[in-house]
Amino acid sequence: AAALQRDGVAARQAVAIVGTTSLDYAVVFLGAIRAGCAPAPIAPPSTGEQMAAMIADCAAPLLFLDAEAAATIGDRPVAAKRVVLDGSGAGVALAEWLGDATAPDPVTIGPDDPFNIIYSSGTTGTPKGIVQPHAMRWAHIARNEAAGFGDAVTMVATPLYSNTTLVSFIPTLAWGGTAVLLGKFDARGFLEAAAKHRATHAMLEVG
Numbered sequence: 001a002a003a004l005q006r007d008g009v010a011a012r013q014a015v016a017i018v019g020t021t022s023l024d025y026a027v028v029f030l031g032a033i034r035a036g037c038a039p040a041p042i043a044p045p046s047t048g049e050q051m052a053a054m055i056a057d058c059a060a061p062l063l064f065l066d067a068e069a070a071a072t073i074g075d076r077p078v079a080a081k082r083v084v085l086d087g088s089g090a091g092v093a094l095a096e097w098l099g100d101a102t103a104p105d106p107v108t109i110g111p112d113d114p115f116n117i118i119y120s121s122g123t124t125g126t127p128k129g130i131v132q133p134h135a136m137r138w139a140h141i142a143r144n145e146a147a148g149f150g151d152a153v154t155m156v157a158t159p160l161y162s163n164t165t166l167v168s169f170i171p172t173l174a175w176g177g178t179a180v181l182l183g184k185f186d187a188r189g190f191l192e193a194a195a196k197h198r199a200t201h202a203m204l205e206v207g
Helices: 002-006 023-034 048-058 067-073 094-098 134-143 163-174 187-197
Strands: 014-018 038-041 062-065 081-084 114-119 129-133 153-156 178-181 201-203
Touching: 002 023, 014 023, 014 048, 023 038, 023 114, 023 178, 038 048, 048 067, 048 129, 062 067, 067 081, 081 094, 114 134, 114 163, 129 134, 134 163, 153 163, 153 187, 163 178, 163 201, 178 187
Parallel strands: 014 038, 014 062, 038 114, 062 081, 153 178, 153 201
Antiparallel strands: 114 129
């Protein structure tokens, strides 16, 4: 959050993220929210043209990505500064970009301010940005108090660009639970991780 503010990314601006699920991805997502920005996660299966169009659509001044996403985007013109999540040479390394940033400045958030931007799948056309405000997310968090998220160990088995994931990921963190980030889904790996971490909650998409 402090590094975003240092770079002049203002509250209510979008921060684009495209890559596989990782701790650094989650940190960037939450840091953007802390700075009053709106994380705009983009699906890695998108085409290069779609990625470039979504980044331009949300007008993100910064793009956090991994090597695979960088290869997909290729040399298409993208105005956003690139910060790399996986240590590849596709942009400025995350650790280097963070630098000596410490505590972020306070930010005033309004109910109608954007919490995040979710892009539709684009199966019937160009993916479209859906702005989800803080009021919606706060109501979602409040409704889930009775679901036991405060003591939850939630298996995050769906990608962080999916709204399905945020339905469990955000309340888990908001109520002080534990989110276990999994990579590409496979049934055996999911069951082994769930047993190891004594999972209490999970969100799965059935395709």
